[in-house]
Amino acid sequence: MTDDQYDYIKQYNHAAQIENTLRLSRYFLLSILIICLYIFCIYQIYFNTVNFYFNFWFIFTELFASFCWLISTAYFKPHQFDLKIAHRWLQFQCFSIGALISAGIFIIYYYLPSINPNFADIQALTLSALLLIVTQTFGLTYLTQKLNYFCLAFLPSIVPYLVSQFLFLDKSSHLFSLAINFALIVILLCATTSYRIHRRISTLYAKNSLLVKEAEQQVAWTDDLCKQLKNEINHSKDIELQLQLNNQLLEQKVKERTFDIEQMNKNLEDQQQNLQLAHEIAGLKPWDWNIKDRTISLSNNHKGTSQRDSKEHHYQLLHTVHPDDAEQFKNAMKQHLRGQNDRYESTYRVQNSLTGKWSWVHDIGRIIAWDPDSNKPLRMVGIRRDIQQERTSQERLKLAASVLKQAAEGIFILDEELRYLDVNPCYEQLTGFRHEQMIGKHLFDIAANYKSQQRSAHAEILKQVLQHQQYDGELQEKFLSGKELTLWLHINAVLDDQNRVAHYIGIVSDLTERKLQEQRLSYLENYDILTDLPNRFYYNYQLHQYLISQQDSLKQLAVIRLNIDRFRPLNEYLSNNGGDELLRQVAQRLRLTNAEALFLAHLNGDDFAIVYEISHIRPSVMEHCERIAKAFTLPFNILGQDHVITLSMGIALYPEHGRQLDYLNNCAEQALSEAKHLGGNTIRLYSNENTALLEQGIFLERELRKAIQSNELVVYYQPKINFRDKNIYGFEALVRWNHPEKGIIPPGLFIPLAEQTSLISDIGRIVIQQTAKQIKKWNQMGFNNICVSVNVVAQQLRRGQLLIDLDEAIKANEISGDSLELEITESSLIENSETVKKLLQEIKSRHINISLDDFGTGYSSLSYLADFPIDVLKIDRSFISKIGQNKHEAIVCAMVAMGKAMGLTVVAEGIETEQQLQYLRNLDCDIAQGYLFSKPLPEAEATVYLKQNIRPATYTYLI
Known part of the structure; x- marks a missing residue:
């Protein structure tokens, strides 16, 4: 073996040991998790004693082993890590696990028997030995790829046993020490043997890898030999070329012989091209079906001829033919194949594979070859023609003819x-x-x-x-x-x-x-069908034309608005037919009396309008109106009865009162409204003062609506004092308008306007909601017996929203109904008294007190006090302010006496002097209210007043 091979095997073994140990260490960590959990469960089950150090060791060991498992799995992925980092990580991991095992053995073997009398030494020895033996067994299984990894885990874990043999000689068993030492030595020898086996196997893998590389090199040498062989083949081809040159003479002779045949083929090809051109121009696509060989040839003008299996073609054709045409196509083909028809002919739709659209084709074919023995068809030819354009043209012609006809x-x-x-x-x-x-x-x-x-x-x-x-x-x-x-x-x-x-x-x-329809519509658009007079639209148009196009000829004109007095009750009495007849007769009489007028119109209902030119040669507009009023003194006969009606008339003049259409109409309407307010049967001329008042009211109403939307309304509270103990009984909630520019606006400036519209109900709802919120705040501050009164007007009683507002306020703020009091004026009880009585009973069922406000100033009636569920009688300030005058003192005395006799709580408002206070105290009046005690206060000042003047004694309601 060369040095290069030895270095390669050494590096390969090192890398394989690290990679295998990384892969197997995950199982080692899982085994550590399992054995620690197993020992912890045994101790908890048999020795149910909680120990902090033992629990901390268990939890930390589990967490650390899990963390190591996650790092090994997520970070060190196969072939994606640095070997040096992986080696350091495995050393740290093995040493840490060994240290944790050592700590566990120390705690189990030395610490737990000392604190737990039930945990004997032999039991501690058993569990610690179990922990050591099992962990070392798993280490022997998974960590012996490299011996130093196993030693880093093995050596720390046996330290407790080695130390015990020297430090606790009197307690330790020499036989156990010899046995455990021998077992540990055996484990270490087994680890060494396992490591050598793993290294030997890894070496074999490395040698095999070297053999593979040598084999690949042999293959490369073989490729070189093949290239040399190819060169030899090329050389042989050169020799073949020489042979070909020798054969050229022979080929020349063959060409001469085949010249005539080529000429014939050329003629045939020319004829074939002509035929293909004719097919292409005509849109024909020939096909040839060899029934015997089950093949079919298809001609395509662009791609030439293609051949395919007849079954495949038939299957594809059935999938491209339209489902509605498939049956007809099959029948036509079957009839010709069976000899029932001389030729096959069919028209059907096929689908384009690219666009998915359907197009019509005409298919014609005929069998040209039959089997002489069985008389079965052998060959069939035909052509297919695209007739989509023809069909489209025919359908368009039919459609055009149908459109022309229909x-x-x-x-x-x-x-x-x-x-x-x-x-x-x-x-x-x-x-x-x-x-x-x-x-x-x-x-x-x-x-x-x-x-x-x-x-x-x-x-x-x-x-x-x-x-x-x-x-x-x-x-x-x-x-x-x-x-x-x-x-x-x-x-x-x-x-x-x-x-x-x-x-x-x-x-x-x-x-x-x-x-004709336009004429009818023009009439309906400009004239009233009932009276046959111009309607409002035509009236405005015509008046506008007078104002813009005839200003030079018309120096002055008057717009007169007329309205029938008390037409509504008369119309209800006469019924619809009688009312319509009355309007027709009124229109006819106006025609007769306004022959000199420029224009007469019926606007709507019982409203009419006259445009009258003012001139020195004509009667004045007032004389003209008086003539109209005189003409209406004659009765109208409606359904056999005579009825005399009167008119209210309002006049606006051009150009004195305005030069624009809308302004003139508004001025005439205001004059008419003034005439109606005077009782009717009168004529009023428009005055500029009325416009100023109207604009002021409209402006104030618009600002008030904006104030409600912008939450500019605030509630002030005026204290009520108990006469007996001079303690605070409660407050009266009074609304104020906190204008962003004008400051606080008193209610006398906007409440009368609000009572004429629906705004008073919106203001009342806001006062109830803010009062309920304030009561809740006072209750949270400890003032639980404060009663606050809120003013309620007739409109709130009639609209049907009051109970809903009260319930929402009480529920939303979690207050008691006893904390609220409703002040109702006498005028609110006049109309629809039964409905009001039922509503007040509903309010009483919610424990809300009811006070009769401004008593003595309205339609005073003792029946109200007897019939309605009144709890409080409130004497108006106009009587209190005149105390000192004998007659008025007598009235106040009578009111107090009456209220006391009926068991009502009597409240005197508007007290401003000590004389008035003393007089009412002598009459045994219950509650005092007025500027003598305090003016109406905003929320913060009312709370300060309450804190300064409340007495610690517990007080109760007087009612």
């Missing part, structure tokens, strides 16, 4: 001299002439040309068609058949390949019915 518009075809070649049934129906009556005639020979206007129209059409080769326009035509129609005529020229006119195509649409 079209809902008249269609005709003219020749280059504008004479009829063909017409469709619709054109026959339009003209009143049959097909044969029109063919050959000129375009307008069927029309009546006795009027000059019609002749002129025909001449213009012919001129445009001849010059521009098209015409498109509307025509009023009368035919000789007697039909007179409004038509839309469209004519286009059809050019040939030389760009000459070959034909003309015309399309005729009947516009007669459309014109």
Whole structure:
């Protein structure tokens, strides 16, 4: 063996030992995990004693062995690692495992018997020996590829036993020591022997590898010999060339003899090419079926001739033929093969393998050879022709004929001299002439040309068609058949390949019915069907035209808006038919009394409008309106009954009150609204002051809506004081508008407007929600008996949302109903009293107190106190402020006495002086409220006031 071979074997052995040890060390680590778990379980089962060091050794050993297993598996993948790093890693791993085994033996053998009396020395010796023997056995199995790996794991693990023989001579058994020493020596000898065996096997593998390389070198030498042999062959070919030159003379003679045959073949080839060209032009593809040999030859114009097995061709053909045509194709072929038909002929669809589209083909064939003995067919030839273009053209022609016949518009075809070649049934129906009556005639020979206007129209059409080769326009035509129609005529020229006119195509649409419909729609769009007067749309359009196009001729005009007073109850009384009849008669009377007016319109319902020109030669607008009012003093007879109606009229003047359509209409509507508010049957002229007030209200309403969306509304709280112990009874929640620019806006400026819209309900909902949140905060601070009152208006009672708002606020803030009190005014109880009573009963069922607010200022009735579930009687500030006057003191005294007699809690609001406070205390009033104690406070200040004035004594509700 050479030195190179020896070095190669040495390196190979080193690499193989590391790779094999890395692979087998995973099993060694798994065995360590298993034996440690096994010993831990035995100790825990038989000696159920928890020990920190033993548990820590077990957990750390398991984790460290798992970590080593993961590193060996994930990082050191086969043939993807550095041998030096792997060698260092295996040394570290083996030594660490040996140290952990040594620590385990020390803990089991020395430490556990000392702390656990139940764990005897012999048991400790057994478990430690088990740990040592098993681990060394697995090490002997998996770590002997390289002896130093085994020693690094073996030597640390036997240290406890070796140390015990010298340190604990009195406790150790000499026989056991001799036995264990002998066993360890045997294990070490076995490891040495196993290592030598592994090294010898690895050496054999290395030598085999060298032999393989030598064999490969031998193969390379063989290739070189082959190349030399090829050169010899080439030399032999050169000799063959010499022989070929000698044979050329012989070949020349053969060529001369075959010249005539080649000429004949050339003629045949020319004829074959001509035939192929004819097939290609005609789209024919010949095929030849050798039935006996079961082969078929197919001709392709581009690829030549291909031959395939007939079964394969038949199978492929059946998969390309359309399923609807397959049965017909089979039957045609069978009939010819059985002699039932002289030739095979079939038309079917085949699928293109590339595009997947279907195309029609025509297949024709005939048997040309028969077996003389069995009379069976031997050979069959045929051609297949692609007829897809022909089928498409035929279908297009059929479709065009069908479209021409079924079209809902008249269609005709003219020749280059504008004479009829063909017409469709619709054109026959339009003209009143049959097909044969029109063919050959000129375009307008069927029309009546006795009027000059019609002749002129025909001449213009012919001129445009001849010059521009098209015409498109509307025509009023009368035919000789007697039909007179409004038509839309469209004519286009059809050019040939030389760009000459070959034909003309015309399309005729009947516009007669459309014109009538347009007239009907125009009437319906601009006039009211009921009164036959212009409607709102036409009124606005016409007034706009007066304003923009006739300003020079119209210096002044008036827009008068009229409305029938109390039309709704009268309409309900008369029913729909009677109401419609009344509107018709009112419209007729307005026509008669407004002959001088520019325009009269019925806008909608009982609203009418008049546009009147103001001029010195005409009566004034007020005189005109008074004349209308006088005319309406006469009764209207509706359904046999006489009814006298009155009108409310509002007037806006142009240009004094505005120059734009919308502004004039708005001014007239405002004047009409003012007349309605005055009780009707009156005439009002628009005033600019009304516009200022209206704009202010609209602006305030818009700002208030924005404030609700932007959470600008806040709640202030005014304290209520108990007369008896001067403790705080509760608060009244009062809404304020915290405007971002104007600051705090008092409720007197926006609550009246909110009560006219649905905004008051939204404001009430916000107050209830914020009040409930504040009550929750006070409850969390320890003030659990505070009662806060919230004002509720009639609209909230009627809209049906109040109970939902209360339930949501109570549930969301987890407060009691006893913490809330609703203040309701007397006016809220007037309308729909039964419904209100049921609603108040529902509120009472939620333990919410109900207070009658502003008592004495509205429609005071003692029945409210008796019929409705009222808990609190609140005397209005207007009475409290006049204490000192005998009559008013008597009223206050009576109110307090009445409330006490009915068992109600009496609240006096608006207290501002000590005199008022003392007088009410003498009357035994229950609750005091007013600026004498505090003004309404924001949330933070109300909380400070509550903390400063609350008394530690426990207080309860008065109700």
